Amino acid sequence: QVQLVESGGGSVQPGGSLRLSCAASGRTFSNYVMGWFRQAPGKEREFVGYISASGGSESYAGFVKGRFTISRDNTKNMAYLQMRSLNVEDTAVYYCAAGQSVGIEADEYDYWGQGAQVTVSA
Numbered sequence: 001q002v003q004l005v006e007s008g009g010g011s012v013q014p015g016g017s018l019r020l021s022c023a024a025s026g027r028t029f030s031n032y033v034m035g036w037f038r039q040a041p042g043k044e045r046e047f048v049g050y051i052s053a054s055g056g057s058e059s060y061a062g063f064v065k066g067r068f069t070i071s072r073d074n075t076k077n078m079a080y081l082q083m084r085s086l087n088v089e090d091t092a093v094y095y096c097a098a099g100q101s102v103g104i105e106a107d108e109y110d111y112w113g114q115g116a117q118v119t120v121s122a
């Protein structure tokens with residue numbers, strides 16, 4: 001089992017920045033791909049990006065457009081989602097997830113955090 005806990009959510013104005021953290025415990029963190037997903041009200045959960053287990057590669061959804069950066073610190077069992085140039089369409093609950101292989105589908109991830117609300121409004 002891997003337990004994941006997100007933190008760092010909140011409210012920000014359009015154009016602002018926010019960093020989400022994901023603290024992991026349980027099995028060896030460095031064995032897992034870490035993904036980030038989000039779910040806006042009334043919409044399905046969507047892929048944001050992932051980082052490989054080693055941290056050597058990342059992949060992002062098209063809507064990110066260079067605004068978001070995923071990183072991880074395997075010595076601290078932490079993953080991060082740095083978000084910049086936020087707009088109102090980025091308002092959602094953001095989830096971190098752990099999986100054993102890279103993927104963009106939610107069902108490819110085995111463990112999930114509880115979610116962190118991000119609200120972007122003027």
